[in-house]
Amino acid sequence: MNGLPARRLLLVHAHPDDESINNGVTMAKYAAEGAHVTLVTCTLGEEGEVIPPELAHLAADRDDALGAHRVGELAAAMAELGVTDHRFLGGPGRFRDSGMMGAPQNGRPQAFWSADVDEAAAYLVEVIREVRPQVLVTYDPDGGYGHPDHIQAHRVAMRAAELAAESAYRRDLGAPHAVEKIYWNRVPLSVVEEGFAALRAAGRETPFPGLATPADVPGVVADERITAEIAGEEPYAAAKAAAMRAHATQIAVDGPFFALSNDLTQPLFTGEYYELAAGRPGAAAGEREHDLFAGVRA
Numbered sequence: 001m002n003g004l005p006a007r008r009l010l011l012v013h014a015h016p017d018d019e020s021i022n023n024g025v026t027m028a029k030y031a032a033e034g035a036h037v038t039l040v041t042c043t044l045g046e047e048g049e050v051i052p053p054e055l056a057h058l059a060a061d062r063d064d065a066l067g068a069h070r071v072g073e074l075a076a077a078m079a080e081l082g083v084t085d086h087r088f089l090g091g092p093g094r095f096r097d098s099g100m101m102g103a104p105q106n107g108r109p110q111a112f113w114s115a116d117v118d119e120a121a122a123y124l125v126e127v128i129r130e131v132r133p134q135v136l137v138t139y140d141p142d143g144g145y146g147h148p149d150h151i152q153a154h155r156v157a158m159r160a161a162e163l164a165a166e167s168a169y170r171r172d173l174g175a176p177h178a179v180e181k182i183y184w185n186r187v188p189l190s191v192v193e194e195g196f197a198a199l200r201a202a203g204r205e206t207p208f209p210g211l212a213t214p215a216d217v218p219g220v221v222a223d224e225r226i227t228a229e230i231a232g233e234e235p236y237a238a239a240k241a242a243a244m245r246a247h248a249t250q251i252a253v254d255g256p257f258f259a260l261s262n263d264l265t266q267p268l269f270t271g272e273y274y275e276l277a278a279g280r281p282g283a284a285a286g287e288r289e290h291d292l293f294a295g296v297r298a
Helices: 018-032 053-058 066-081 117-131 148-164 189-202 236-246
Strands: 008-013 036-041 085-088 135-138 181-188 228-230 252-254 257-259 264-267 272-278
Touching: 008 018, 008 117, 008 148, 018 036, 018 066, 018 228, 018 236, 018 272, 036 066, 036 117, 053 066, 066 085, 066 236, 117 148, 135 148, 148 181, 181 189, 189 264, 236 252
Parallel strands: 008 036, 008 135, 036 085, 135 181
Antiparallel strands: 181 272, 228 272, 252 257, 257 264
């Protein structure tokens, strides 16, 4: 790519909708500020459960057409966030949603969980060497909550960052590039507890019959592990909510709350939080960064 913007952010996610839930504010903010934001999604989310009854036929055990539908949902979500560079790892359908841990789908030859990490990473190396991001965002080693595709996305992202910087590796994929900072998606425990306390105190009726617990939120860690915070300011918070609504087969949004297919109400967190996993911090020890590019070389 010629004429790359000065700041370049790459996010690696497992399924369509993960990016909006985890990073919608961050993506909208940096896109609006002129950074080049690239999203790589590793599967089409073919095994997801479908919320709207009128779309139930799309599910994997019926028409098996959910993946193609979610491609459209992802495009709509990216339009809400102002992100124009969104891709599927190796092209749409290269890797299939593996289902939840322990499901028979885990063992399918095409399942992302079954993919050789280095082979999958090569597709991401090509993206890294093309867009040359200074910052990469992905999951922690547990994938946030143990989903096999999230764990695999972490492995592939971390391996690709390593390989992309190696001068002797696959020069056919582009000139070597070292990512300066790698972040893992996180949520501080205090924010989760405050969000659920506010939800209980509101005592409001929602269209969702159940109530989630803090244990249902992926990536929760002690506050001191958070190294970066992106505030949920408007209009980015509104863009995040709109992007989540675009994933209508997977997410139902009701004001400051949302539910997945489990029908459990949980807070919609507009502040987004990260743990620096590799690279030099851009804030003093004990302080949080408020810009993922803090400390990045000009």
